[in-house]
Amino acid sequence: GQQVMQIPQYQHVQEGEDFTTYCNSSTTLSNIQWYKQRPGGHPVFLIQLVKSGEVKKQKRLTFQFGEAKKNSSLHITATQTTDVGTYFCAQETSGSRLTFGEGTQLTVNP
């Protein structure tokens, strides 16, 4: 089945540094969703990207969808300790089924 590969698996940064996680697919994605899961918590929807080359911003978070719709990225500017958690990309296939990447676990040292 279709899979989305996510890198890196882990990322440790100092507070104030930037952070980026990448999501790649071998096939064209109809859309990509991003979720954040805090330690011990549940996934929380951040955003959905649908259009080729789309860029969306939420405060310090910037989401991009590749021109070929085969990759996506999430960039956080000037990380804060509240950004700690695991960030997942997820492909939505027919019938509203989400296929998640393995996630990038972000730790932020104060």
Added chain:
Amino acid sequence: DAGVTQSPTHLIKTRGQQVTLRCSPKSGHDTVSWYQQALGQGPQFIFQYYEEEERQRGNFPDRFSGHQFPNYSSELNVNALLLGDSALYLCASGQLTGAYGYTFGSGTRLTVV
């Protein structure tokens, strides 16, 4: 407040037993999906319910079954529990198009001993 309510929050069962997990979707949502999340991994799709019918199913054995009620709430049943069924079980509700993403509940942590 996640908007999606799951019960129980934690559960310990013995190998071979059966378990039922429950989910109440967010108000206004009509689809309910269940996911299994093993430690350190992304959620894996089990199945989705819409209009009281199973619309899609992931790669899970028939020991996993479910139900959706007229009020959109849902149950996940797992028979003949195996040690490998130990995981966080997440319920996600949404609208059929998924245009606004899905709202996940806090999950049920199932431990099989």
